[in-house]
Amino acid sequence: MTASPSPALARHDLIARFSEILGPAGVLTDATDIAPFCTDWRSLYHGRALAVLRPASTDELAAIVRLCVAHDVPMVPQGGNTSMVGGATPDDTGREVVICLSRMNRIRGIDPRDLTMEIEAGVTLKAAQDAAWEAGFMLPLSISSEGSAQIGGVLATNAGGNNTLRYGNARELTLGLEAVMPDGSVFNGLRRLRKDNTGYALRQLLVGSEGTLGFITTAILQLHPQPREIDAALCAVEDASAALDLLGLLRSRDPSLLQAFEFMSGTGMELVTDLIPGAGLPLEETAPAYVLLELATPRPDADLREFTESVLGEALEEGIITDAVIAESESQRAGLWKLREEHAEAQRRAGASVKNDVSVPVTHVPELITRATSACEALIPGIRPAPFGHMGDGNIHFNLVQPEGMAPEAFLARSHDIMDTVSAIVKELDGSFSAEHGVGQLKPYMMPSWRGGAELAAMRHIKTALDPRNLMNPGKVLPPATQGA
Ligand code: 2HG
Numbered sequence: 107m108t109a110s111p112s113p114a115l116a117r118h119d120l121i122a123r124f125s126e127i128l129g130p131a132g133v134l135t136d137a138t139d140i141a142p143f144c145t146d147w148r149s150l151y152h153g154r155a156l157a158v159l160r161p162a163s164t165d166e167l168a169a170i171v172r173l174c175v176a177h178d179v180p181m182v183p184q185g186g187n188t189s190m191v192g193g194a195t196p197d198d199t200g201r202e203v204v205i206c207l208s209r210m211n212r213i214r215g216i217d218p219r220d221l222t223m224e225i226e227a228g229v230t231l232k233a234a235q236d237a238a239w240e241a242g243f244m245l246p247l248s249i250s251s252e253g254s255a256q257i258g259g260v261l262a263t264n265a266g267g268n269n270t271l272r273y274g275n276a277r278e279l280t281l282g283l284e285a286v287m288p289d290g291s292v293f294n295g296l297r298r299l300r301k302d303n304t305g306y307a308l309r310q311l312l313v314g315s316e317g318t319l320g321f322i323t324t325a326i327l328q329l330h331p332q333p334r335e336i337d338a339a340l341c342a343v344e345d346a347s348a349a350l351d352l353l354g355l356l357r358s359r360d361p362s363l364l365q366a367f368e369f370m371s372g373t374g375m376e377l378v379t380d381l382i383p384g385a386g387l388p389l390e391e392t393a394p395a396y397v398l399l400e401l402a403t404p405r406p407d408a409d410l411r412e413f414t415e416s417v418l419g420e421a422l423e424e425g426i427i428t429d430a431v432i433a434e435s436e437s438q439r440a441g442l443w444k445l446r447e448e449h450a451e452a453q454r455r456a457g458a459s460v461k462n463d464v465s466v467p468v469t470h471v472p473e474l475i476t477r478a479t480s481a482c483e484a485l486i487p488g489i490r491p492a493p494f495g496h497m498g499d500g501n502i503h504f505n506l507v508q509p510e511g512m513a514p515e516a517f518l519a520r521s522h523d524i525m526d527t528v529s530a531i532v533k534e535l536d537g538s539f540s541a542e543h544g545v546g547q548l549k550p551y552m553m554p555s556w557r558g559g560a561e562l563a564a565m566r567h568i569k570t571a572l573d574p575r576n577l578m579n580p581g582k583v584l585p586p587a588t589q590g591a
């Protein structure tokens with residue numbers, strides 16, 4: 107049972123209390139300082155905040171959560187602010203505080219025998235990967251925004267990315283967690299156990315809860331051995347069906363080697379090569395679609411290059427691919443990944459775009475792409491479908507770029523029509539309306555039709571039990587009680 111809140115404090119009294127806990131460096135109130143925290147990177151959401159709070163320790167965070175609960179102040183956690191679904195942007199009431207853990211940025215340790223890393227929420231994913239690599243291991247989580255995305259946000263959204271098909275999502279890599287719960291208590295689950303069946307798996311519930319059930323402060327992540335050899339190749343294909351055949355061929359020859367299998371449409375690739383400086387296609391001709399694949403092995407005695415050349419040779423002979431290039435150096439490999447990772451930025455530069463981060467069973471990917479392309483082209487003439495993504499695990503970013511010459515606002519006004527068109531097809535193909543970006547504030551309205559009945563009811567019970575006054579990232583994930591079961 108939660109006590110009723112104390113009377114609301116005036117803004118300046120609240121800020122004084124926050125400053126007592128965090129010191130002046132931990133509280134931002136100036137409009138210019140706060141502005142970047144109130145808008146998402148796509149500039150789709152614009153909120154206001156009472157203050158931005160920057161705790162430097164779990165104890166400080168717990169103290170401010172208790173203060174917020176006592177005075178009914180809603181809290182929005184924000185990491186690198188790379189959410190695609192407005193998951194970290196405050197609303198426009200000006201009542202919410204943004205909580206940013208970038209001062210909690212220590213890598214506490216790497217255990218080489220346990221293959222684990224203890225790391226605080228404010229470390230960027232790239233810094234975490236680099237630290238693991240320097241210690242002789244690999245943190246296999248890899249996403250396009252890894253230079254800015256922070257561990258807290260990566261775990262809160264259960265990020266997936268490029269290597270999910272081999273190593274799983276953030277959830278599979280999380281062994282232990284510490285988090286501040288909605289009442290300001292600290293859940294100390296920093297365990298490094300591979301087996302631990304002791305009741306409900308609270309850490310797994312917090313991972314992917316998008317800051318609605320608690321704020322993650324520290325994690326113990328599982329590391330993997332470094333690969334001794336990695337081959338990256340860019341292949342030209344006719345369509346997603348050929349890409350699926352290539353996936354089948356690779357798996358039939360050796361299922362253990364594949365670590366990434368990324369699909370890119372010809373339209374998406376053209377935007378990248380046109381709009382991103384230094385991004386050039388290393389093939390003689392453009393193609394209707396492309397696959398960027400990566401094979402890797404930790405075994406010192408495997409002749410990976412021989413395997414890669416022979417399997418791609420076979421794919422060429424069988425007409426599954428029409429061309430291919432294998433990276434000959436680390437810088438060529440980075441060049442191939444640039445073509446893939448700059449897709450989001452190129453689409454942003456091309457004007458307004460509508461994103462559909464969806465997943466289907468991998469065998470349905472070709473049908474998804476064909477059907478959703480025709481349906482969207484029928485909906486808005488001139489629309490530019492530019493699907494790409496993690497085809498090897500069934501996650502396609504079925505993104506649509508505005509027709510040339512159309513006003514961005516007019517195109518964005520059709521967002522829900524487009525999303526509903528794509529998601530109707532995804533549903534028929536047994537997929538999900540949010541594969542890896544989460545629900546945020548963009549998609550709660552879809553929850554009743556996708557996760558209604560017992561599932562949404564259970565989610566609402568959990569939320570109410572842990573956060574009865576709905577102060578933790580309100581308006582995200584769950585639709586209002588008036589909507590749906
Ligand atoms: C990626 O895979 C990210 O590059 C961004 O998830 C996807 O822009 C997008 O829709």
Ligand code: ZN
Nearest residue numbers: 267495503542
């Ligand atoms: Zn992605």
